[in-house]
Amino acid sequence: xxxxxxxxxxxxxxxxxxxxxxxxxxxxxxxxxxxxxxxxxxxxxxxxxxxxxxxxxxxxxxxxxxxxxxxxxxxxxxxxxxxxxxxxxxxxxxxxxxxxxxxxxxxxxxxxxxxxxxxxxxxxxxxxxxxxxxxxxxxxxxxxxxxxxxxxxxxxxxxxxxxxxxxxxxxxxxxxxxxxxxxxxxxxxxxxxxxxxxxxxxxxxxxxxxxxxxxxxxxxxxxxxxxxxxxxxxxxxxxxxxxxxxxxxxxxxxxxxxxxxxxxxxxxxxxxxxxxxxxxxxxxxxxxxxxxxxxxxxxxxxxxxxxxxxxxxxxxxxxxxxxxxxxxxxxxx
Amino acid sequence: xxxxxxxxxxxxxxxxxxxxxxxxxxxxxxxxxxxxxxxxxxxxxxxxxxxxxxxxxxxxxxxxxxxxxxxxxxxxxxxxxxxxxxxxxxxxxxxxxxxxxxxxxxxxxxxxxxxxxxxxxxxxxxxxxxxxxxxxxxxxxxxxxxxxxxxxxxxxxxxxxxxxxxxxxxxxxxxxxxxxxxxxxxxxxxxx
Numbered sequence: 001x002x003x004x005x006x007x008x009x010x011x012x013x014x015x016x017x018x019x020x021x022x023x024x025x026x027x028x029x030x031x032x033x034x035x036x037x038x039x040x041x042x043x044x045x046x047x048x049x050x051x052x053x054x055x056x057x058x059x060x061x062x063x064x065x066x067x068x069x070x071x072x073x074x075x076x077x078x079x080x081x082x083x084x085x086x087x088x089x090x091x092x093x094x095x096x097x098x099x100x101x102x103x104x105x106x107x108x109x110x111x112x113x114x115x116x117x118x119x120x121x122x123x124x125x126x127x128x129x130x131x132x133x134x135x136x137x138x139x140x141x142x143x144x145x146x147x148x149x150x151x152x153x154x155x156x157x158x159x160x161x162x163x164x165x166x167x168x169x170x171x172x173x174x175x176x177x178x179x180x181x182x183x184x185x186x187x188x189x190x191x192x193x194x195x196x197x198x199x200x201x202x203x204x205x206x207x208x209x210x211x212x213x214x215x216x217x218x219x220x221x222x223x224x225x226x227x228x229x230x231x232x233x234x235x236x237x238x239x240x241x242x243x244x245x246x247x248x249x250x251x252x253x254x255x256x257x258x259x260x261x262x263x264x265x266x267x268x269x270x271x272x273x274x275x276x277x278x279x280x281x282x283x284x285x286x287x288x289x290x291x292x293x294x295x296x297x298x299x300x301x302x303x304x305x306x307x308x309x310x311x312x313x314x315x316x317x318x319x320x321x322x323x324x325x326x327x328x329x330x331x332x333x
Numbered sequence: 334x335x336x337x338x339x340x341x342x343x344x345x346x347x348x349x350x351x352x353x354x355x356x357x358x359x360x361x362x363x364x365x366x367x368x369x370x371x372x373x374x375x376x377x378x379x380x381x382x383x384x385x386x387x388x389x390x391x392x393x394x395x396x397x398x399x400x401x402x403x404x405x406x407x408x409x410x411x412x413x414x415x416x417x418x419x420x421x422x423x424x425x426x427x428x429x430x431x432x433x434x435x436x437x438x439x440x441x442x443x444x445x446x447x448x449x450x451x452x453x454x455x456x457x458x459x460x461x462x463x464x465x466x467x468x469x470x471x472x473x474x475x476x477x478x479x480x481x482x483x484x485x486x487x488x489x490x491x492x493x494x495x496x497x498x499x500x501x502x503x504x505x506x507x508x509x510x511x512x513x514x515x516x517x518x519x520x521x522x523x524x525x
Contacts, residue, residue, distance in 0.1 A: 044394070045389070045390045045394065046386045046387070046389050046390055047386075047389060048389050048392060048393070048394055048395045048396075049394050049395070049396045050394045050396050050398070294383060294386065294387070295383070297386050298379075298382045298383050298385070298386040299379065299382060314372050
């Protein structure tokens with residue numbers, strides 16, 4: 001009897017895995033700073049203004065200026081904070097953001113190399129496990145800061161987590177039922193004929209809504225809520241620790257969009273030769289990221305009780321109904 | 334959804350004279366929140382909001398990028414003062430009568446008059462302004478000096494870029510006020 005290790009569909013040499021994980025890591029880390037400036041410019045356009053356009057050509061060097069500014073700041077820690085937890089909380093958030101990148105498939109196996117970090121058979125569960133861990137980062141940050149604002153932000157993120165993680169999982173379950181696999185590559189492969197967004201439009205919408213809550217972005221940015229909680233769990237952070245929260249937010253936005261593309265929008269599928277697959281994947285993901293930004297420029301923040309009632313009274317029943325219908329159809333056909 | 338108040342009042346005994354009257358006020362009520370209808374409307378309104386913000390992209394930015402682009406001013410805009418000369422003779426119009434200083438509510442104009450030397454005339458009148466200073470850090474740009482001046486010697490120009498690092502640099506002397514401003518503010522065209 002073999003050990004109950006995760007069943008991996010395709011195994012390569014160790015050095016190949018190391019190289020491709022470095023490439024994915026660096027590639028996405030190059031995208032994230034561009035996302036920050038793209039968000040500000042796009043929101044500017046959505047509000048009849050230019051956004052940052054002073055630093056460098058059309059403001060493209062803005063993230064560099066931001067990072068240099070943040071990195072040059074003091075690593076401040078308030079007296080009331082719990083030192084170890086205060087320091088480790090941003091690390092947890094960043095870690096869980098990066099590690100979910102591993103399962104994003106940028107293409108199928110080509111020339112013996114799979115264009116993804118790792119193809120785990122528990123794909124979806126892996127994503128949920130690590131995105132839940134990122135909430136520990138927020139909770140610890142809020143609690144260990146020893147500040148009321150931070151604590152309120154942490155409470156809100158905890159409440160948000162339990163309200164939305166459930167519907168998020170159920171929203172993806174429809175696709176899993178249709179495909180019969182949890183592996184992200186098989187899910188994309190199964191979308192060769194028709195993208196899952198057509199039969200699973202309800203699931204897609206629910207996943208996107210839950211994704212906004214998952215990434216703590218407007219209209220579900222209650223844990224941050226700059227107006228009332230002065231950035232919530234991040235209040236007491238400064239310098240690069242604060243920067244790492246921002247980084248993690250954009251990273252998570254990329255990951256959630258990537259998961260949505262993988263599950264509903266056909267992943268790497270697209271016209272053109274095989275080497276275009278990663279390009280299609282990144283393009284689709286960035287389109288969804290632009291949608292995140294668009295929504296942020298449009299919708300106001302929900303009240304706390306509205307968030308709860310949307311999560312439990314609307315999204316959970318809808319997601320359950322969606323699964324029920326999908327399960328019946330899958331069983332019958 | 335329009336509602337007639339009279340139809341909704343429960344107890345008509347208090348208002349017998351209103352029972353069969355036509356309503357004076359028609360109240361516009363929003364639909365009840367919550368429920369399936371609420372979720373449906375919220376979805377529609379969300380799409381409407383997204384359309385609204387996207388229309389702003391198509392409109393393009395309205396920002397005037399100030400140091401490079403300037404807002405045109407109206408012809409009657411009251412900017413920095415200018416002192417004038419007669420165009421033909423080149424003599425100063427100001428005769429040092431100090432009426433502007435008397436009219437100034439902020440007390441920012443200082444005029445010291447002197448007699449004209451007939452051989453080297455400075456102004457067209459008997460006297461001229463030996464010292465003419467405007468303290469622009471006190472000036473409220475009301476334009477009373479312009480109104481008070483009997484010879485149209487001082488007018489309000491269109492120049493509005495006057496910030497400086499020292500208060501003393503904001504005291505404009507006669508020479509500075511007589512000189513043409515270097516950066517001229519763009520003038521608003523007809524109908525703009």
